[in-house]
Amino acid sequence: MELETKTRSDPKTGIVFREEHSFFSPAGERQKEASGFHRADGPAIVYRDRASGVTLVEHYFRFGCLSRTDGPASIKRDPATSIVTQEDYAVDGIYHRIDGPARIERHPTTGKVLSEAYYRNGKPHNEVGPSFVLYDERGNVLRADYFIEGKEVAPIDLQQKRKEKDSAQISMSWCATITDPGANKAQRGMKRKSRPSNWPRSEF
Structure with a gap:
């Protein structure tokens, strides 16, 4: 070249x-x-x-x-x-x-x-x-x-597509949270920390 x-x-x-x-x-x-x-x-x-x-x-x-x-x-x-x-x-x-x-x-x-x-x-x-x-x-x-x-x-179609995209992103974020072992562990840790000591274990 x-x-x-x-x-x-x-x-x-x-x-x-x-x-x-x-x-x-x-x-x-x-x-x-x-x-x-x-x-x-x-x-x-x-x-x-x-x-x-x-x-x-x-x-x-x-x-x-x-x-x-x-x-x-x-x-x-x-x-x-x-x-x-x-x-x-x-x-x-x-x-x-x-x-x-x-x-x-x-x-x-x-x-x-x-x-x-x-x-x-x-x-x-x-x-x-x-x-x-x-x-x-x-x-x-x-x-x-x-x-x-x-x-x-x-414009109304664009707004609908934007809502659908936002809903999809929220769903993906929620799925990632409930399937992430680290996130679940953090959530369980928060629950244990906030649970009164005199509550029965069967409540969780």
């Missing part, structure tokens, strides 16, 4: 305003020729402002796929304010994030969130709220759409 880095600099400022990292793998007996953007230790594509040097765009690629596991795979900033106006979370070329929205858009001046999109393994998915949310500049919700594993659901 061959790695290549291409850069372009502004002749007046000397600032590297374009940076691209790629790979090339020739065809072999068991594989086809492959190429694309790739970088293991940082963004594979970087665009900077020619005058200030501020980073405007960052795209993280792994072997030709937009992918990053420790942060957003794509970041865009406003050239005037340097505010991050867009973040995209992706793994192996598909939108994916477990602990928040996979796509976020912000106002270039105020930085307030304008839209959010929740994805899990490339499918619209959010178990605790809407998968797609559109806000006005004051933060009021203009539109909200609900999806579970790529299928659109009504």
Whole structure:
């Protein structure tokens, strides 16, 4: 596999305003020729402002796929304010994030969130709220759409699924408690400690 880095600099400022990292793998007996953007230790594509040097765009690629596991795979900033106006979370070329929205858009001046999109393994998915949310500049919700594993659901259906999940978690927690020998031992110990000494043993 061959790695290549291409850069372009502004002749007046000397600032590297374009940076691209790629790979090339020739065809072999068991594989086809492959190429694309790739970088293991940082963004594979970087665009900077020619005058200030501020980073405007960052795209993280792994072997030709937009992918990053420790942060957003794509970041865009406003050239005037340097505010991050867009973040995209992706793994192996598909939108994916477990602990928040996979796509976020912000106002270039105020930085307030304008839209959010929740994805899990490339499918619209959010178990605790809407998968797609559109806000006005004051933060009021203009539109909200609900999806579970790529299928659109009504808010009431989402609430029912959340109740079922909570009930299942409570049941699992209770089962773990009554089947855990350590937990049973602790409970028996508490009972013995709280039992009056003059009570008959047959009560327990």
